[in-house]
Amino acid sequence: MTEMFRDKVDVALTVNGEPVEARVPAGQHMIDFLRLDLGLTGAHASCEHGVCGACTIRVDGVSVRGCLMLAAQADGAEVWTVEGLTDTAAITDLQDAFVARNALQCGFCTPGMLVAAEELLSAGGTPSRAEIREHLSGNYCRCTGYEAIVDAVESVAKARAGKGDA
């Protein structure tokens, strides 16, 4: 850590709908800020270099890797993690589908996977299995072999389309 990284930056943002003000080290990654400073341990750190997707969170409406973004960049941002998406019931159907289909084993990839899947689902339409696989291809899961995850996402896409809120 050089002197530059010791510098602190003031940020004001909303996290899961709540205002947060903090003074963060300039070099701190968003995932560490969420996990260490805010106690939001739902998103996980795994590869810490942008490959695995375990740290995926939603920032200003799009899914973002929490290990590539700096907390200092979050000033003014609207950030959602799995905890907030759970509390607001935004992804209940997707979570239920994951449980019903056993689309998770160890669950370490799951919070990131859910955020990535929700990004696809909220784009509307009924994506094909190949499109689902493609969209999730930046999210690594070592346990499931992916098929159950694709099944769960597909079933939610179809259910939402059936309800007309696609």
Added chain:
Amino acid sequence: MTIQFNDPDRPNSYIGKTVPRPNATKLVQGRGRYVDDIALPRMLHVAFARSPVAHAKIGEIDLDEAKAVKGVLRVFTGKDLAEVCTPWVAVLAHLKGLKSPPEHPLAVDRACWVGEPVVAVVATTRAAAEEAASLVMVDYEDLPAVTDTMTALDKDTPVIHPELGDNLAFRRLHEEGDVEGAMAQAHKVVSARFRTARHTGVTLEPRSILVDWNPAEGQMTAYHATQAPHMMQTVFAKHLDIPESRVRVICGDVGGSYGIKVHVYPDEVATAAIAKMMGRPIKFIADRLESYSTDIHARDHEIEAKIAVDKDGKILAIDVDDWTGIGPYSVYPRTSAIEGNQVVNLCGGPYDFANYRAQTTVVFQNKTPTCQYRAVGHPIAVAITEGLVDMAAAELGMDPVEIRRRNMYADDAYPVTSPAKMRFEGLSHHASMDKLIGMMDYDALRADQEDARKRGKYRGIGIASFIELTNPSPFMYGIGGARISAQDGCTVRMDPDGSVVALSGVTEQGQGTEAMLSQIVAEGVGVNPSQVRIVTGDTQVTPYGGGTWASRGAGIGGEAALQAARALRDSILEVAGAMLQADASTLDIRSGQVVDGDSGEERMPLEELGRIVYFRGDTLPKDLPRELVQTRHFITMEYPFAFTNGVQASYLEVDTDTGVVTLLNHWCVEDCGRVINPQLVDEQIRGGIVQGLGGALYEEIHYDAYGQLLNGSMADYLVPMAAEMPDMQIGHVETPTGESELGAKGAGEAGTAGAPAAVMNAINDALRPLGAQVTEMPFTPERILRALGKIED
């Protein structure tokens, strides 16, 4: 009373049904509690300075700069820790001749692989500890590195541990019948050279441990992402000189294991030693480079093998010469000789033949230590066997399914002992093959393949039959002197509200252990699964057990849970009989109610029984036992292992211009005995298959000639991602083991065991018209193009 498993309408019929996992909901809500989610008061972080070279004498260590970093509190060298932690030697008495030098938590005089921990830095934040670790200055005096397996025993190769005399860790030759004679008389002899690449597990949660030492109580508490909490309790106690009863290992949620988290790692023991020295909680979370350079590796084998067949395709002999390089130390306490030993035990597994010779040669080298990883040795043995069988079939012009049918043990042949001296209680190779052929519509697929060929597309079908070792007895480790429990236990108790709590020695790593246990206990007692709460992963409260490895959770832990649950049922009914003035044998428990066994008429809710026992025991007869807590243990006795069997098939297309393989479909029929939860078993198999597909197509740890690790990141070590993976069709045949009432065998590793061989055979089936063949995994585009003669140099 025995459970009528074949009657799906029996009361409380939860065993055999898909019931949801009780712990899945918290995980989808991000409310799991993995080690890195835990923060304790006064917690510190440790980071390690690791050897940047493969082999070096450790000279002067300069810690001044590291100590100057703000937040750094202590720095420890190998010598510091050697004063409080005894070294370990990973050998097993039954693996005759296995040798390994003593290993310390931090290297003392010599570093022997890139990534070996040398200095530990403790700081108030992980960032400060990591920064300081990078400022540790160690004078490494280079020693020659041994990196090639096949030349490790050559005279002019330096010996890594001179005190051991040579670089041979272990060698075992097994001979049965007359291999030379059979080869000499055979109609055809086919030989091939196989290679399986070095892999690692790439658990998404890195290795993680947080250790707290309370000097006032003399108690160590380790929050540890591990598969074997009791084994770790024993290890910490022994090497840090603490009574075993004063070590508590807590294993909460674990983010993937696959065998990676069942071993003793020097940096984790160092973390525990430092916690004891500093009297404060110390956390170590491996970063991704540390995962690649220090998580165990596996599967680095080179094999020469031969098969002899007669003109009808009957296997006459198999001859295997297997070599593997395991790094500089055998890994504690399971040892690094087991994988090679398994290759010897498992080659030729499905087949009834007489003459077998196999030798494994296990050598030291200056790379990351290797040890047991999901399906230990199976993917290698299955690739050798099934590769040879397909090559023999091609030589004979015989269909690959037909040659297997001619050689597999008949389904009514059991019990039998294989030429490798493995004892099979009951397998179903033919029934499984029949089911597979039906599921994949083999003939239609062959027609599609031919059709594709007319269009210039090269598609291939690959079949791989296999056996898999599960439910190990003490023959695996215990007889060799390792304190690794093959037994497991379960305590089941009824609480006052009629709910049931079960404490089990097997652990949850995501495979669904807790769901499996909850349905067994629910059925065994007679309550709904939602009324059962499962507790695992805490050595202070659960019965002593082995944990989760070698596909033993359901077969061993499940049976202990069933027996404990049945015992609790009996004690509940004894009380109920007294309360209802009925003969206990006429009563039953269904959905949490004591009922009349014949009519099903409800007599009393368990809640009422609980109220009386716990709060109005005065109203019960004085001498009536009211033991609403029961513990049972289970260990297999008849067979050293419960073998399972299965068969997989792959359908794929090879682009002969680019060498790229596209997986079109994949099938697996597996016989894991009694299926407790069909969905969980299927998903274990799917996940296992994809791990096997990774080995077949992508995964390979690369080193240069100096032992430098070349691909230590997720961007460089490729693993299967969603876009490239196929959907998979799973089927079952059930041949329960007679060793337990439950009849369950293991299911977690079968997918990984067979998938690489199925893919290899499918690629070679596709390439056969072009005269090309690949046997070196992973089957990268480059290797395929080389086989096709499209790249030369």
